[in-house]
Amino acid sequence: MFQVAAHPTAFDAHRQHGHGHSHAHPSARRSSHHQSSSSSQGLQLPRTLARPPFAECSREAILAASPELANVPSEFIRLRLRETAPQMLAGMSCLAPSHMPAQLPRTHIPSAMNVPVRASSSSRMVPSYPTHVLAIAPSKHASHSSDAVALFPVHALVLASHCALLPRLPSAAPAHPTATQVQLPVMPLQLPSLTAFKILHSFMYTHNVGALLAALLPLPEAFTHTSGFSGEHVTHTMRSGTKLHELSSYLYSASHKSLSSLTTHAAHVKELWQDCVTLGVYDLELWDAMDLAWEIVLGAMNIAAAAH
Incomplete structure (x- = not known):
């Protein structure tokens, strides 16, 4: 569903060119947090972010x-x-x-x-x-x-x-x-995204998973700023339906209960995914963090859809 460049393209400063293709590799990870793609007012998002x-x-x-x-x-x-x-x-x-x-x-x-x-x-x-x-x-x-x-x-x-x-x-x-x-x-x-590369650039140096999530979504500081926040925290959270629902509810409220704002947050996660696919970044903790961010966004959008 998303379109990304097949690989990063060195460009001529005086000309624009590039190309892209869609990825359809299914992700192996699926949470019980919610079982279907978020949809409202014609909006369709993939259930998971495909890992190439x-x-x-x-x-x-x-x-x-x-x-x-x-x-x-x-x-x-x-x-x-x-x-x-x-x-x-x-x-x-x-x-x-x-x-x-x-x-x-x-x-x-x-x-x-x-x-x-x-x-x-x-x-x-x-x-x-x-x-x-x-x-x-x-x-x-x-x-x-x-x-x-x-x-x-x-x-x-x-x-x-x-x-x-x-x-x-x-x-x-x-x-x-x-x-x-x-x-x-x-x-x-x-x-695909300059904004996303700023986040990726920082992560490649610091490997700060909490900072990555905080840059993607407005989440509780008590969660993203936990001392020693790591991939294990992400994995544990992905396995907890209660924690996922808590974070999705927080995001829903922090986004002023606006589906439009939540769609913007989903776009931020998608853009980081695009840059990672384009550059061939396969850091496991990074991909797990993107999966978590996507779960939280979809959960918040489902809450918004139910409220309307």
Whole structure:
């Protein structure tokens, strides 16, 4: 039912192009929370978010980002990156804002950006500077088009170990921790949703499942900000019809009991799903969190439909 790009498309800054196809892979997970697709006033949503076939991340891409990790499994790399996330986030925060704007005109994307770096706010942490910049434009199937692209500093190893379908990144020279500026190659890219990629970009670094859910839906802080919130919390919640109904009821109230607002929330979850499918992101905790968000939204929409 949803349409997504078959893979992320590198684009010509002076031209728009892209393509898409629908996915019909059935999800194996189904909750007793509610048994049918939400429908009201002609609105039809899939009962579950389809999970595409798993694809391993490119060893070539990992080798290009960190040759010493050539024989290390992607899952272990992702776990190790969680430990170094503070240094990488610190490296991104060191980039001078005047030289790293949030967006640029689509027709003025440089092949590389020379960005001065500021001193780290922590004297005890050696920052790990980004290696690239993604210049992301919405694909032609996105609901909103723009003449501007959004810029996201990234670390090649983070992308290589998470995104199985990412196009090959341009080569980049590693920056020394004491450098006064960094040269970041720019990769133009088309994705279904810029808003969703902001959430995904943060998750790939922090793996904060609670923050991911809070970014998708207005949920109780006592739930999403639970200390040590993890995939186990998501799994436990998915198995509890009582907890699911409680969260759906909260979302229904927080959305002013408006089916239109709930439809917007459903679109946010769908857009994250689209970006994950397009980039080939197969992190299990991420997909479980999207399943939970979808269950909560459908439950809230069923409550709204019954109330009207």
